[in-house]
Amino acid sequence: MDKIKVGIPRGLFYYYYYDIWKPFFQELNVEIVESIPTNKDIISRGLNLANDEMCLSFKIYLGHIDYLKDKCDYLLVPRIDNYGLANQTCTNFLAAYDIVHNLVDVKILNYNIDYRKWEQELDGLFKIGKELHKKRRDIIRAYHASIKRYEKKKNKDIKDNYDNLDKEGLKILIVSHPYNTYDEYIGKPILEYLKQLGVIIIYSDKFDTLETEELAYSLSDTIYFKYSKENIGAIPLVYKKIDGIIFLSSFPCGLDSLVNELVMRKINKPYLNLVVDDLDSLTGIKTRLESFIDILEQKRN
Amino acid sequence: MGNYHIPVKYLFSKILKVEVMSSPPITSKTVELGTKYSPDFVCTPFKYTLGTFLECLEKGANILVQAGGGCRYGYYSELQEQILNDLGYNFEYINLVTKGKTSIKHIIKELKKINPHLRQVKLFYYGLIAKQMVKYMDKIDNFIRENIGFEVEENSFINLQNKMLRRFSKVKSLYQLRKIYKKYLKEFKEIKVNKGEHPLKIGIIGELYTVMEPFANYYLEKLLASYNIEIKRFTNVHYLLFEKKRKVKKYLKDAKKYIKYRMGADASDNIGRTKYLCENGYDGIIHIKSSFCTPEIGAMPIINKICNIYNVPVIFFSFDANTSEVGIKTRIEAFYDMLEMRRGK
Incomplete structure (x- = not known):
């Protein structure tokens, strides 16, 4: 058969x-x-x-x-x-x-x-x-x-993420849903371009979800969306170690429009809000990324 | 929203001993204000309510009350509070629903913040009156909606309704409320209407805020009434607060060929209603929602499919802060002409 x-x-x-x-x-x-x-x-x-x-x-x-x-x-x-x-x-x-x-x-x-x-x-x-x-x-x-196999892989991811945090260099936290971050069309080109520019990327979803969910409440009292909690919970977790934050969302994501807006009003770090539509050109996004990284570099020195 | 400020105002002024300022009617200025301070692609109700809050604060309100749940309605309050705080206003924000859930205990706790001498017995009694008031208002509303297109004397329904609402806002007991309701119901039934043999019947479904707020849907119901159309609308406050739980199960069962699970907010209700409307000889269906309303967007392909199967025309409207009234009128006219032609066949 x-x-x-x-x-x-x-x-x-x-x-x-x-x-x-x-x-x-x-x-x-x-x-x-x-x-x-x-x-x-x-x-x-x-x-x-x-x-x-x-x-x-x-x-x-x-x-x-x-x-x-x-x-x-x-x-x-x-x-x-x-x-x-x-x-x-x-x-x-x-x-x-x-x-x-x-x-x-x-x-x-x-x-x-x-x-x-x-x-x-x-x-x-x-x-x-x-x-x-x-x-x-x-x-x-x-x-x-x-x-068992899932947890093994997850633990490895978390460890990699923490290793990246301890490296020297410009560190940026990507706050985004994994289905946007790792998508070949939405997130991949952006991540690859960032890597070309020599940025160390920290992923918001590669942390222990229990930990991030709990931490999310420090930014928002009434949040009740699981995946958003996982995303924004990563911000307080690594707040002191990162140089900047990129919010990446797809147009028009209902949750991100509210949650990210709230978080942006509360944090005190440089951030960039990228909303990806089904446009083909990456040039506009590249320009924004470059200038964002220039600002971060200047701040570091 | 519509006339619902009357029971709400009644309830709060009775139990909290504060001066209640009913929000000014929504105008294009409200929308502009709200849009200016809202995130880009949030759904329209957010912009409307934020605009209303801003106008109230300008007029001197210092306590704002927000409630809501279901989809992202429940999360509005925190962001709105933050935005208003950032703008430098000074106020107290009472949120009756947190984390998408509420309980009587929580409501009492929040209300005690405003009036520490609140007595629970009083709350329940006046709460019950307000509930009944909403129920009667909705019943009258439904009656008006079915008949207003055929009134002989212009504005006779609206005038009588205003009279009734004025009486409602002064009631003292449940018994009195019931008496007033009975009296006016009789009067409503005596108003002369001129219904033809088979008037066109249209069902309105859609996202709850847009359906209920007349400004948000550009007075769609009035427009339809001017074409002598009988209108059926399901969503009202009484439904949302007290009947939804029971009805959703029924809707899911009715439409189980198309949907298996609840789809969030009112989406699954609307699918059930579509089936009901198709099976009960309605000539057309109008689906309205605010733009970017995720649950309704999910329901749209399914509604479309059901209407295709039953061969009932359906039209979708998506209202935004800057939709123009003329465009809607043209589309409604075309839809109406099409329904007339189908009738003539």
């Missing part, structure tokens, strides 16, 4: 959960089909499918869905509502499943994380396993193995 193919679109959830999904499906002997890194073709597919007011990250996600739809048996589209009372996610994360379900005609593997209703990750993965006709015992084994 052929292996079942599960498609994982390279957007939104991918950057949070891929390190769990990959070993999990490998353990279960299921083949994974990933979409290619974001390129122009993906974006134009996304634009075709999406509503014109959706945020760029979600358009890209839909582009990946469109790319994968006839290359696999199942698509993996979870729904993530909250991780407890004060840990809500973005509304796009809640709606992703229903939107995809209505827009494309593919079988969807779906699980729901809603801690307020006692639906946790493992419950969701059981459902998936059932749909793929796997045994409960195998699922538990695969889940624990994948968590």
Whole structure:
């Protein structure tokens, strides 16, 4: 019998959960089909499918869905509502499943994380396993193995990030959602250009999330978005060691528009607010980055 | 928002013993003020409420009350407080909903900051009156909406409604409130209307603030009424506060072919309503929202799909701080003509 193919679109959830999904499906002997890194073709597919007011990250996600739809048996589209009372996610994360379900005609593997209703990750993965006709015992084994590997990788990332903090040089904290930071189209060119300029980059998402979530409250009392908390929590954590902050968000991100604005009004460090739209030219952004770094260099000397 | 300042004012003036300043009606100046100090791509309600706060502060208010939850409404307050502080205003900010959740305990605690002698019994009693008032107002509103397009004598509905609201703001007990409501309901039903055989029926759905604030949707309902259209609207304050929990489950069940989960804010409700409107012989659907409202954007493709299946025309409006009224009028006219033509077939 052929292996079942599960498609994982390279957007939104991918950057949070891929390190769990990959070993999990490998353990279960299921083949994974990933979409290619974001390129122009993906974006134009996304634009075709999406509503014109959706945020760029979600358009890209839909582009990946469109790319994968006839290359696999199942698509993996979870729904993530909250991780407890004060840990809500973005509304796009809640709606992703229903939107995809209505827009494309593919079988969807779906699980729901809603801690307020006692639906946790493992419950969701059981459902998936059932749909793929796997045994409960195998699922538990695969889940624990994948968590182990995920944590190993996560710890390595955190250690790298801290190592970078102790290096000599101009250090800039990137405050952004991982699905923007590591996207081939949104974040990569910016990061690469920064590296060319000799900047040491600290990532806001590569810290211990428990620690950053707690620290976020020092900047905002009433914040209740999990991913935003992870982002801005990194600022107080490394505040003394960095030279500047870059806020990177996709247009028009609902959470970032509020949270970043609030943080910018509270911090006392040089910062740059970059909002990326689906324009092709990087020149404008490059100019802004250069002048920002010039200012930081002058301040250091 | 609309006429809802009356019960709110009533409640606060009774329990807090403070002078309540109802916010001035929203004008283009309010919007301009709000837009000037807001982040770029925040949704429009933020700009409207910030503008209103600024105008109130200019007029001498020193306590602001904000409540909200659901999507990012719940996070408005902190940023607004920060912006106003940065502008150098001096005020006390009472936030009734924190972290997207609220409880009676929290509300009492916050209200005691204003009036330390607040008695809980009083709060509950007047709270109940205010709740009933909202309920009656919404019922009357729904009745007006269905009939105002066909009134024989101009402004007869509006005049009577204003009279009723004036009486409402002076009630002393629940019993009296109920009596007034009954009396006016009778009078409303006696107003002469001239409904044709089958008037056009349109359902209005969309994001809650834009649907309810007449300035935010450019008096869309008035415009539709001038075309002699019967209007059905679901969202009102009573629905949001007391019925939503129950109704959402029903909507989800009804539309389970299209949606499986709650989609945040009013999105899943609107999908359920779309199905209801399509199945109950409405001629068209108007979906309105403020721009950048993420949950509604997510709902739009699904609403579109349902309308395609049932073959009901739908039109989407996205209101921003600088949308022009003329553009909306033209689009509504075209939509109306199209509905008329479909009828004629």
